[in-house]
Amino acid sequence: MNLVRFRWILQWVILGLFVIGSSEAAFRHVFRTSAQDGFAKRNRQLASAQKYDPNYKGQFQLDTSSITFSDGILSGILQKQVPGNMEEILFPFTISFLKDGSTRFQLDEKRRLEGNVDYDGAKIRKDRFDVAQYHDLGSRIHIDTEHPEVTTHNKKLLKVDYGNNQQFSMVLHFQPFMIEFLRDGNVEVVLNQRQLLNMEHYRPRSERSQKDESLGMWEEKFDNILDSKPRGPESLGLDISFIGYKHVYGVPEHTSSLSLKETNNSETGYTDPYRLYNVDIFEYEVDSPMSQYGAIPFMQAHKVNSDVGIFWSNAAATWIDIEKDASSTSTHWYSESGKMDVFIYLGPTALDVYEAYSGLTGRTQLPPLFSIGYHQCRWNYFSEEDVQTVDNTFNEVDMPYDAIWLDIDYTSGRRYFTWDEATFPHPQETLKKLDSNGRKMVVILDPHIKNDPNYFVSKDLLENDFTVKDSSGVDNYNAECWPGDSIWVDFFNMEGQQWWGDLYSYDRFKGSDKNLFIWNDMNEPSVFKGPETSMHRDAIHHGGWEHRDVHNIYGHECINSTYKGLIKRDHGELRPFILTRSFFAGTNTLAASWIGDTLSTWEHFRGSLATVLTNGVAGMPFSGADVAGFFGNPDPELFVRWYELGIFYPFFRAHAHIDTKRREPWLYGEPYTSMVRNLLGIRYRLLPTWYTTFRTTHMTGLPILRPQFLVHPADELGFDIDDQFYLGDSGLLVKPVLEPGVSETAVYIADDETYYDFYDFDEMKGKGKHVVPASLGRIPILLRGGNILITRERIRRASELTINDPYTLYIAVSGKTGSASGELYMDDGTSFEYEKGAYISRKFTFNDGVLDVFDTHPHPQSGVRYAESMKHLKVERIKLIGDNHQKIKIHKHGMSGVKSWDVKVNTDGVVQKPNLYLV
Template sequence: MTERPWTLEYLLDDKPSIQLNTKGLFHFEHLREKPGADGEVDGSDGAWEETFHSWTDSKPRGPESFGLDINFNGFEHVYGIPEHASPLSLKPTRGGGKDAYDQPYRLYNLDVFEYEHDSPMSLYGSIPFMVAHNTESTVGVFWLNAAETWIDVTHEKSSTLGNLLRLAGTGKEPSVSTHWVSESGVMDVFLLPGPSVADIYKQYSELVEQTPLPREFAIGYHQCRWNYLDQVDVLTVNDKLHEHHIPYDVIWLDIEHTDGKRYFTWDTAKFPDPVAMQQALAYHGHQLVNVVDPHIKHDVNYRIWKEANDNGYFVKNKQGTDNFQGWCWPGDSNWVDYFNPNATSWISEQFHLDKYNGSTPHLFVWNDMNEPSVFNGPEITMDKDIKHFGGWEHRDVHNIFGMLYHKATADGLRTRESPNKRPFVLSRAYFAGSQRYGAIWTGDNAADWDHLRASVPMVLSNNIAGLHFIGADVGGFFGNPSPELMTRWYQLGI
């Protein structure tokens, strides 16, 4: 370690393996005063307020970003930092010629409609974990920050002559240089020295834990679409699968099973006896999964909304004086603040059998729209300057919102019976450690060959980052696959 300028090197066999700040890009914003009328303090454009189309992002604490360059010496490939629809070996974002991306990899959980493939754009989850690997060693970096984060990747590959010189002991080692920048939050960086692959994952799992053993049915065949119409439709699908000798384990219900998009309820005209329906499925060994999204319909006569509002459990507006309100499937909606421990305990209890009317031990849960998705928000998500419990701005904690809802749901299912039983909860949004709470899927893909192709490195990148119970929508979500595409996707899924 050197002091001026400060650098840090991790040595493996007396050779630098991970290097910090060797390019001198370490920075953090200092605390400053908001500009006054005299103009004597910092008032640079965008420092205290930014406008994006019709949205204005206030920054009451001013600029708070920080960054650091991290170099992987002796490596030609780096992996991880999902979620992106990009190759497994991360493509360069600088100095890589025609194959390089023209912008950094972005980590910022978003509800992305028909996302692009082969792109560093943000998707539904964010795991700021990167691994460098070669035939001799494996090292990693875990950048523990939940704010919007950008990562540049530069490959400094050796030429043929350089490789020959290196074999002779005089050439320069290849390396991958990365530059990490987060908008706000805390700088908390873990260096994982390896040197073996097994060592890396032992070190990483001590930080974020491992994937628990799932329920047996959870690794079987799941039959899901948007949307089965009613109770008769569900039981007809069940009967037809049996008639054609197609084994399955779980059938799923999307938002239309509810009473007007009020979660924890049923549309009683369409599902007059949900308990009998679940029992009919369970008789043949099948389970049911209901979607339960995090937005709560703003309705003073809706028990869930009224209890949350009366107890002050909703996320607040940027002034901290009233509930944040946005638009999602039910229309006007509010969001429970999962940074409030009392609110989290309360929402977990709503999954208990005595609270969730019409539920049985054979009902499990699907968390969708938990990036969170806000239809009338900037980039279809929450404003960055709204307030969470404890004084946090949403910008500081955005990428863990979905994971906290996933955790609350899993805790509710785990404790609804005595003795406790392992839950099954599928989530769309995620962060490092989400594997502790259930399965993940890669999001709303399209029924085309490019998305089939992209699903393989997407799943593998998440595997590298600690998510092992993950998959893609077989056949795609948007559009209708051809018989050939559907067949090939089933082959891949199985």
């Protein structure tokens, strides 16, 4: 080991001892509780006052004379009541009715809106940060000027009916101020039912009191680090109630259960709220509301056959309290800064909610095909020889994989966009060798930059003044990270974004090539000795925004800059692939994510599933966990079980810490090597199903992995199940083994349909739990009757090499109707040509011995050229499951009519060579 590498490993060890120690308590002292976060404490005190004071009336009173309604927008003014303050403190608000059936509630302080504030010369903005404006969401927000109509207006309330069929209603109650949202006459969501609406108003620093100081309004210390708060108190909060809903989901990223727990009850949940504040929280607690790496302020509520949701559009530190009674859920949201901007979705179905929400924040990218395959990573593959040995061994042991990853030590002294010339002298040759097998490389590039005047990236960054500033707004923000003394790219400077993106060009990132893709890590941002391992909240970004305003969106802007750079690098011809650790609403349009630095323990293994499911529900579905855990050395049983689950993570990557033993998938020896080989084979056989599912998610916003409550929305017993799931619309029900020493497990079936074992097609039927075999290496998978599963049975070295291979249809007939259906989507897997119609879309239906094949391309003429290039694609095999026909008829529907022919079914229920071409 060379001296430089030893120094960095030693630094990591010292940091680990300082930050994480060996106990849960050591963790907690690094990160704030709500009682240690001034604005959270103030808002929680407000909630306590409401709960225990029967005379509590709230802080805001509606000026009824200010109410106007025009062109789909209701406007008014609230006046804040502050004891002992005779000043008029006004807060204009709007309620906008949108064409997708959602509504939007916005509130801000009049004085701040007008810029009538003074911050003693500080180089900061006078207005509040507006996520929607910065994100340019305005282009996706369309006011409905046709359907909304005021149907009631009296001394007590105003009612607006809206929606295409006026199925929705908004009732504004004047005193006390409260907003109800109804669907078909039933109250579904209520804003300010508990009168917890809060927006801290502007006040000059000269007016601060001793009480202000004790509540952390003007400055605050945590872990002996000062936060200066030049704008004073500016938090905002609101209670949001879901009427008749006992289950709420979302607000990742946490290691909690899928159905979120109460936060004021230590017996049924937690005593601290769920927190949204992106932090580098390696070796994190499991079953905790503590912050993790990503933050999406979206919550969905579900009851029998009904879904609603809300999006709290705020990028600052946010806490969410949850309280439940016998039938409903009350939540309390509060953020440190920013405007109040809340979107309300009334469903009625989950699909309606997801379509509207993702229509606002953006649909999940359709990623390149290779990225859905298996990724091999560790910290670190230290040389080109190491990479080549791993690559060759995959071939020798007959295991597929799509990308090998390089962590920080491929660079020259942690200088990103460089290569260590001693260990990676010929990166392009390595990339070409990988490309010969259809494989890719992914390298890490973090937003902290080594502060070195002789390093071209650092020199450029400083000369162009694209750095984040400290609280002075003048000096660069300097702190410690992997390279040592570091500076950070300010992605809120649009010129800085372009500069960062241009670094990915082939002439600047020397040694890169078209099969090199990007991993942006540490982008919370992570700062080694910073408060809560992150950036000081009073650091200043371009435009005068404090870091507190934009913290949760910093990582997103990093990814946005990288995405634009990769698009430019390849002239818009190739789909980028980026992995991010930090994310916000909308990051799904740009990148995949993983859930950070897990431990190789059964506890972390179990916790990973609910986290990945929750990420999907909230709009970050291309997600996964480090297979076999990042820290530690798993025993063979945990190693194999994690691969069993890993093949069903949407993002499937093995990764490990530098101090772990090498654990490439063959190193545990037999019988474990064969087990993992078989599991990888399942992932690659199912790639057509995975890719079709990604396409569905891209078009609709639905999660890739579907929890029980989404697939069976009327089955209350499944609403809190988070240890099994369905893969998209495929009908595959997966029940991973999450405990040691197990050879069988119970899978829950929510309906009276027939289910078939994935391995031997044994039937099971009947609502309830069924015990299924679960020997090591065999993850329980059931195929629900009524579905046609589409696979490619030939396992190639990489996914790219399968694009010309034939398909197999598994027709699992319904035990009730004898019918089945399934869909297939395919395109070139690399380009954006699918946006122009260059793809193949087919639907298969089976009923009473007849297989119909339909072209479901909405504009088939636009796909003719691509379809012609794929005329060789065919179905080579059909397997009937639960059906005893000895002969079936195939109808192939196309633009020129219907072609029909008969094929024989052998005694095993198989049709060999059915002569079925897809084009």
